[in-house]
Amino acid sequence: xxxxxxxxxLTGASGGIGLAVVEALCASGARVLAVARHRAPLxxxxxxxxxxxxWVSADLTFLADRRKVxxxxxxxxxxxxxxxxxxxxxxxxxxxxxxxxxxxxxxxxITAPICxxxxxxxxxxxxxxxxxVNVGSTYGSIGxxxxxxxCATKFALRGFCEALRRELADTRVSVLYVAPRATHTRxxxxxxxxxNNALKSNVDxxxxxxxxxxQAIAKDRRDLYLGWPERFFVRLNSLLxxxxxxxxxxxxxxxxxxxxxxxxxxxxx
Numbered sequence: 441x442x443x444x445x446x447x448x449x450l451t452g453a454s455g456g457i458g459l460a461v462v463e464a465l466c467a468s469g470a471r472v473l474a475v476a477r478h479r480a481p482l483x484x485x486x487x488x489x490x491x492x493x494x495w496v497s498a499d500l501t502f503l504a505d506r507r508k509v510x511x512x513x514x515x516x517x518x519x520x521x522x523x524x525x526x527x528x529x530x531x532x533x534x535x536x537x538x539x540x541x542x543x544x545x546x547x548x549x550i551t552a553p554i555c556x557x558x559x560x561x562x563x564x565x566x567x568x569x570x571x572x573v574n575v576g577s578t579y580g581s582i583g584x585x586x587x588x589x590x591c592a593t594k595f596a597l598r599g600f601c602e603a604l605r606r607e608l609a610d611t612r613v614s615v616l617y618v619a620p621r622a623t624h625t626r627x628x629x630x631x632x633x634x635x636n637n638a639l640k641s642n643v644d645x646x647x648x649x650x651x652x653x654x655q656a657i658a659k660d661r662r663d664l665y666l667g668w669p670e671r672f673f674v675r676l677n678s679l680l681x682x683x684x685x686x687x688x689x690x691x692x693x694x695x696x697x698x699x700x701x702x703x704x705x706x707x708x709x
């Protein structure tokens with residue numbers, strides 16, 4: 441896809457990865473409808489790219505707001521690129537979460553992108569070529585303690601991508617699944633960051649992720665897994681899950697101890 445020809449709906453646009461992708465798209469000449477609950481993080485880009493960027497205020501868990509996004513896409517003459525990047529994450533053992541927190545993750549991480557994609561598909565199909573990009577996670581391929589519900593949503597999103605790609609195989613709409621590893625964003629609570637530090641995990645800058653996503657879109661790729669050794673562990677988990685089980689069991693005391701800290705409840709808007 442030529443990014444200069446892209447008309448984009450991007451959710452989670454004021455979050456870490458989303459904001460970096462917005463900037464990269466605008467710099468490439470794309471026209472972007474930035475969907476987010478909060479405008480303030482987007483203000484510098486709205487000032488810098490007034491001809492390329494428009495903010496759409498929406499809570500994607502509500503049908504009325506998803507329809508607002510559809511109306512905005514129709515108003516610019518259609519869309520040929522949908523990037524579902526909005527998400528929420530709580531680092532906590534399952535029994536530490538209340539039902540509202542679980543339901544919030546399910547609603548934003550999986551129900552919202554499925555429903556928004558369904559709503560925008562007629563517009564995407566009208567384009568000469570189009571793409572749906574769903575931002576998942578390494579945890580969409582590796583179940584990790586302390587992230588049971590989050591992993592469930594990202595496993596579901598990965599399955600949605602696979603099935604949707606096959607549904608659309610005889611159309612001009614392609615599907616890209618993106619799996620970042622740990623990234624510096626506001627979704628990381630102090631407890632999650634403490635876990636990353638204790639494990640000496642690699643944590644990417646959102647701009648690195650955004651650059652990789654932009655390249656994957658331009659090259660019409662079907663999936664993108666970021667980071668080494670994370671890509672290796674994804675493969676290992678699919679081939680030898682019992683081996684990964686044993687390795688992660690050794691980390692359980694650390695995960696349990698750190699998950700006792702307060703959990704970040706903020707959305708990646």
